[in-house]
Amino acid sequence: MAKVKDPLDLQVAFRFLRGLKRNNDRTWFHAHREAWDEHIRHGWEDMVTMLMLAGAQVDDRLAHADPRACLFRIANDTRFHKQRDPYKPWLSAWMSPGGKNGAFAGYYIHLAPGATHFSAGIYVPVKPALHALRSAFAEDGKDARAFDRILAARVMQPYLPLDTEPLRVTPRGFPKQHRRLPLIRARNYLVRRDVPDRELLDRGA
Template identity: 30%
Template sequence: MTEFSGFPADLFRFLEDLRANNSRDWFNDHKARYLESVVEPMSAFIVAMQPRLRSISKHYRANPKPHGGSMFRIYRDTRFSKDKTPYKTHAACQFRHERGRSVHAPGFYVHLEPEGLHFGGGIWRPPGPQLTAIRDFIADNARSWARIKNAKKVREVGGIRGESLKRPPRGFNAEHVHIEDLKRKSFYVMSEAEPEAALSADFPDTVTQGFQRAAPLTRFVCDALELEY
């Protein structure tokens, strides 16, 4: 595997072409291009992130394997979707907590598409018991939560995000100071950048800064779920 020197510009051209030709026949005809422009540089990027991730927490894994590692598959799950196009039109990877077995575990995430880049950390749609544990931890540690959500580095990128319920969750005080956060079904902090940033050999450093910005949130989530950090 070659050292990471930036994603190739063809990564974004490939994704644009795939969006315009989202079919199995087209993809199979361009499989070699997909491997060269997406899979191989993503694997090199994940390797480059290994020591940087360990500097944040030794309990998150950066696995460069194309299948079963940190890289997301490009194949869409269309079983329960009205959109039956077979392929995703973005590239992404998740550095998951070592005790996590799915995308719903605490982790750090990188998303690349022609419109822009997103990278950060937190937890996406945890199952019911874990979500309740996080909400309970927020309710019981209101000051610590306030310090995290009001930190300048967090506010600079739009604060803690995540889709929310319309009403307060059952069992929680509707007047709680953090009720808007208690309504959330996901909790994450995301930084953004223009696509050109991914073409640089310095992109792993840029992503690491985004991960560091999200690190207090991921630590809080791990504490709520009694996971090592």
């Protein structure tokens, strides 16, 4: 079977992102604008579209999502953060029904030399959703026990913990002693896989 060509040339993208990291200013970016527009921006959008089409086979919510609404801009908003670099030296997207600004669980891709990773779950959920999740874990119902079995599976261990910055104290209204205390104190519920550059570039070779 013929190999399907990736829509984004990762060698070209990584070369551009390394240069941007070393020269994070508007002068450099505008001097390399043609490379961004012709070789990276559209290829990145096509890659995210391809990933969402594949993901829709197991999560049909993605079938109706707009890939363009899932892409984060490479330019930083510096209006209220004057010390912030003008650009992000990475490509990223949050693939979910509501796009990058939605409140739904989804899939995050972060593409950067030496720092590529994929995540899945819910990040900084809105207060009602976070309270509902914590309540489900505290009540010890059928869904919570099913979640226990998923987290205990050997295949899941490399992608845990779900939250690397949980609350130090138990949120008000929840028991201070509970076998799911890490889940009750969590602020995010995400699994994550780091991907070495070699793995990505060998795939695209």
